[in-house]
Amino acid sequence: MAVMGVLATVTVCASLLGVLLQPFQVRSVRVLEGYWDRWYLTARLAGVLAQLQRRRWQALRRRVEQVARDDTALRLQADARRRLALRPSVEALLPTALGNALRAGELSAGERYGLTTLTSWPRIYPQVSGYLAQALRSTRDALDTAVNLCWSFLALTLTAAVALYDEMSTWWLCGAGLVLAWVAYKGAVTVAQSYSALMHVVYDLHRFDLAAALRHRLPDDREEELELFARISDLVAGRGRLDVRYHHGGADCRPCRDEAGS
Incomplete structure (x- = not known):
C-alpha cells in the first residue's frame, strides 16, 4: 500500500x-x-545526435532500396518506407x-x-x-x-x-x-x-480557401497553382512584388460568395 x-x-x-x-x-x-544551438555544449550534443539520426535515416533508405526476396523482407521494406515518410529529408534532420x-x-x-x-x-x-x-x-x-x-x-x-x-x-x-x-x-x-x-x-483540403481569402484568382491547372502559391509565399514572407492583381468576385471566390449570401 x-x-x-x-x-x-x-x-x-x-x-x-x-x-x-x-x-x-x-x-x-x-x-x-x-533546438539546442544557443549554447556551445548543447550545440555540440545536438551535432552528435543529429549525426546519429542521419545514420538511422540512411539505414532506412538502404533497406527501402534493396531487393526484397521474401515476405519478411517485404514487410521490413514497407516498414522502413513508412518510417522514412515520417521523417524530413536527411539534410533537415534534427537531433x-x-x-x-x-x-x-x-x-x-x-x-x-x-x-x-x-x-x-x-x-x-x-x-x-x-x-x-x-x-x-x-x-x-x-x-x-x-x-x-x-x-x-x-x-x-x-x-x-x-x-x-x-x-x-x-x-x-x-x-x-x-x-x-x-x-x-x-x-x-x-x-x-x-x-x-x-x-x-x-x-x-484548404489551400484554395487560403488563396480565395487572400483575394487571388484560383488557378486552372497545376502550373498556375504552383505559380500562385509561390507568389503567395513570397508575399507573406515580405518578398512579394507590388504589382499584384486581386480578385474580389466571381464563382471561384468563396469569401465573396459567403459575403453575398449573408
Missing part, C-alpha cells in the same frame, strides 16, 4: 507540475525537439525523434503545392473546417500534455535523486521516473506524427 501511495503521489505531482509548465509550453516543446516528427510536417505540408508551410500556416489555419480544426486542437493538446508529463517526470526524478541519494532501497523510484518520462516522450512522438499528418490534410 505504501508503494502505491508513493506512486500515486508522484503521478499527482507530475500532473500539477505539467499545469505549472503550461505558460512555457512552446519553449518546452522546442527544447525536446532539439531528436520529436523534432523530426514535427519537422516532417513543417517542411513538406505546404511545400508540395508551392507554399512555405511555416509562414502560411497561421493564415491557412483560420480556413480549416470544423471537424478538422477540432482534430488539430485535440492532437495538439495531447502533444502538449505528453511533453509536460515528460518534463514533470524528469523533474521528479531529479528531485528524488537528490532527496534519496543515501537510501539505496528507494532508488527504484528514480528508475521508475525515468521510465515514465520515456513513455511520455514516446507518446509525444507518436502524437507529433499524427499532427504532421493532419497538417498535410489541411493543405490538401
